[in-house]
Amino acid sequence: MRTFMTPEELAELTGYVRCADQRKWLKKQGWAFEVSRGGRPIVARSYFDARMNRKAVAATSPTHHFDRLHAA
Template sequence: MNSLGVGTYLTMTELAELVGCRPTSHSCMKRWLTKHGWPYAVNIAGVPQVSRAYYAARMTGTANQSANDGAEDEPNFEALIA
């Protein structure tokens, strides 16, 4: 925790609120985070960990988001022509 008493990572309740699932639905959280391009680490208990700093940057629009943020990949049609 930092000097303000706030942890480095979002709590399970905060992450569940962001994702829209139950705080115990770790698989759901991981799928949503992956689909929407959010970086996360998984701890030894299998719980996804999202940086509070990244969350703040993402929510204010200052984070570097992936170019494919949440978009479905399209097939490489150019490969069919070659």
């Protein structure tokens, strides 16, 4: 398994092919990344997995409506 996301995966994640646009998107979304000597953003696969898993868990977590509880 690769340690870093591929350029194709970064393009899919960000919606951009150009490195400058990818960096801008990653920065705006608060993603941690490094920049290669050639200017390509580098995202660790483990960071991607952890971040996406956190979003998936948050999206499936039940929403509690404590304000709807009535005193017995």
